[in-house]
Amino acid sequence: MKTKISSLLxxxxxxxxxxxxxxxxxxxxxxxxxxxxxxxxxxxIQAVFTTQGCxxxxxxxxxxxxxxxxxxxxxxxxxxxxxEAPENSIILTKIAPGHYGKTYTPEQSxxxxxxxxxxxxxx
Ligand code: HEC
Numbered sequence: 001m002k003t004k005i006s007s008l009l010x011x012x013x014x015x016x017x018x019x020x021x022x023x024x025x026x027x028x029x030x031x032x033x034x035x036x037x038x039x040x041x042x043x044x045i046q047a048v049f050t051t052q053g054c055x056x057x058x059x060x061x062x063x064x065x066x067x068x069x070x071x072x073x074x075x076x077x078x079x080x081x082x083x084e085a086p087e088n089s090i091i092l093t094k095i096a097p098g099h100y101g102k103t104y105t106p107e108q109s110x111x112x113x114x115x116x117x118x119x120x121x122x123x
Contacts, residue, residue, distance in 0.1 A: 032110035040115045042122045046071055048108045057100065072122045086116040 034040070049055060049066040058066040058074075065074045075081050080091040087093075092112060095104055104112065 030106040032106045034110050034114035040111060042072060045112060045115055048104060048112065052102050052104065054102060081116050081120040083116060083120055086113055089116050
């Protein structure tokens with residue numbers, strides 16, 4: 001009986017030790033800064049939609065088109081970019097929490113945000 005209790009004790013001490021040594025990594029959102037000097041072309045914005053597979057659902061026909069030849073006009077005509085309050089642009093807010101299994105990388109969101117802040121121009 002005595003050995004049982006002492007082995008139980010040592011097992012619990014080991015467990016407590018293991019738990020205490022665990023380090024929890026805090027999830028800090030990655031902040032990406034785009035330098036003012038970095039040139040952003042519309043081709044880079046288009047590349048985000050293409051590489052993220054947005055065009056699978058937002059192709060050329062009907063509704064929002066993110067296809068290469070239509071995306072810019074679609075973004076502007078559907079008011080998806082807001083140059084007055086760039087952070088509130090639907091093209092960012094809609095995708096930020098995840099959207100049909102798609103999202104942007106922190107770099108891609110920063111790029112789109114910087115592009116909108118600079119007036120959302122098509123080069
Ligand atoms: C699996 C299909 C699918 C994929 C992939 C997809 N979307 Fe969508 N998206 C939809 C549907 C359906 C709607 C309309 C319903 C809604 O608002 O959820 C929509 C709506 C939107 C809207 C709102 C349009 C408006 O006029 O208000 C935006 C912006 C958008 N998608 C952007 C994107 C972007 C950017 C990507 C890629 C990162 C993407 N979507 C990928 C299906 C998809």
